[in-house]
Amino acid sequence: MMEVTSERRGTAVIINTEGRVDGSNASDFQDALEAAIGADDDSVILNLAQLDYISSAGLRIILLSAKNLRQRDVSFAISSLSPSVHELFIISGFDQIIAIHSSPDTALAALQG
Amino acid sequence: MKEQTYKILVVDDEVDLEPLMLQRMRRDIRAGRYSFVFAHNGVEALEKLNEDHTIDMVLSDINMPQMDGLTLLEQIPQVDPNIKSVIISAYGDMKNIRTAMNRGAFDFVTKPLDFTDLRITIERTLAHLTEWRSALASRDQLVSLQRELDVASKMQKSILPTRFPRHDDYGVFAHMEPARNVGGDFYDVINLEHGRIGLCIADVSDKGVPAALFMMSSRTLLKGASIGYDNPGDVLREVNDLLRESNDTEMFVTLLYGIYDPATGDFTYANGGHNEPLLIRPDGSSSLLPRTGGIILGVMGGMEFAHKTINVGPGDTLFLYTDGVSEAMNVEAEEFGMERLAAIFADVPPTDAEETTMSVFKAVHTFAGETPQSDDITCLTLHRSESGS
Secondary structure: OEEEEEEEEEEEEEEEEEEEEEOOOOHHHHHHHHHHOOOOOOOEEEEEOOOOEOOOHHHHHHHHHHHHHHHHEEEEEEEOOHHHHHHHHHHHHHHHOEEEOOOOOHHHHHHHH | OOOOOEEEEEEOOOHHHHHHHHOOOOOOOOOEEEEEEEOOOOHHHHHHHOOOEEEEEEEEEEEOOOOOOHHHHHHHHHOOOOOOEEEEEEOOHHHHHHHHOOOOOEEEEEEEOHHHHHHHHHHHHHHHHOOOOOOHHHHOOOOOHHHHHHHHHHHHHHHHOOOOOOOEEEEEEEEEEEEOOOOEEEEEEEEHHHOOOEEEEEEEOOOOOHHHHHHHHHHHHHHHHHHHOOHHHHHHHHHHHHHHOOOOOOEEEEEEEEEEOOOOEEEEEEEOOOOOOOEEOOOEEEEEEEOOOOEEEEOOOOOOOEEEEEEOOOOOOOEEEEEHOOOOOOOOOOOOOOHHHHHHHOOOOOOOOOHHHHHHHHHHHHOOOOOOOOOOOEEEEEOOOOOOO
8 A cells, every 4th residue: 555665866865654543553654754864864755646545653663764764864855646645744734844845856955045 | 348438628718518519519528529628718628638538629719818829829739749639710700710721720620619520520520530540550550551541431431521511591412432542632612601511522633641641631721711711712722722732642522512501692703723513404404603713622723713603593503523423435335425414314304402413423334334433423403492582
């Protein structure tokens, strides 16, 4: 139901998450994010273009990751939300907490520009 | 087997309270459910607590000579950290309420005391105490995740009201069905001054005992803030800031809180990142309440929360729910969705809060079929009578 892949762009990593993240796989999601982020990365972009659904348990994992990365001085952004996930971000006010960009490239430009 | 008798220490400098309490609670005392011990200030209360280690909970006034209730609250954990305290406060006294919340008060009742309300509060506190003790016991042992989830689920249940206002002009009903392994929904119905009523629906972001404890604090903070402030936006700001202070695990709660005034039908609400409620007209048509903005609670301090007011007209129904309803899935992995929800009300326009609530559960169950429930499902309905004033 959920697949996490990553691609490296220099010192940045783009993490693609597909499918559904909910209470049943939130801890797998957390493990996958941690595994994808290298010790020397200075920017992390979570690309959610193929994400169909994320529950509050999944949002909490994103918050935890954002907090951990902030403490390590690594910049973090989210890109490419589908309309339904974007709606969820607006209702929860997540769009006011974490930077959201229209594509991984614009996110990358904003973080490293 | 005889049920356990709970011992409650009542602390108040008003000497009239003792005979009144014994008289109003006489049935519970005779049935062996409660026994009472009295003290008239904080110093005397501490003496009683030190002498008698079988006291389960403390019910204390704030303003008293020698040692006030807030100082007492600070001292109680040193005698026994597992005693739960309920504070008697003046309505709107946010300064003292905030201090009491910070010092770990479990719940609040307001003056003048309403004994029906007090009995419900005592029952909830004792139910919570029982689950709290069993959570402590499970922490001390190596327990399975399932056992921990059972404890968490009982803690969740212990705070949910099961009695609801039912008047000629309006009625309220709420129900929660827990998912097996995931949970975190709660609701509350709070009696406010001038016959108004506070309604809350919420969803905590995680599961297990830590989430259940976070839910407890959210509920207590909301209760305190709702009797301390009149504006739902102020209430959410307060709850958010206090949750933030003690939250390092990035747990959060989505919470919608509003005040219904039966005199006018006005519903004034603020939203901490929760789905907007539905307003259903007498013909069964429905629309989402206007958005107020506002973010999930517990993550970012210092936020302001805007409020809006809508009018619930005669025959109208207000429907609050969690995403367990709209996101319930069937065997084809389709979501229940908002259209199916709206269709329930269009087919049978609501005339009663309880019937409407249960009809939604029925529709969701029918839709989901054999598919296991992946999230708690919670609905809270307020129906204003057609003929009501």
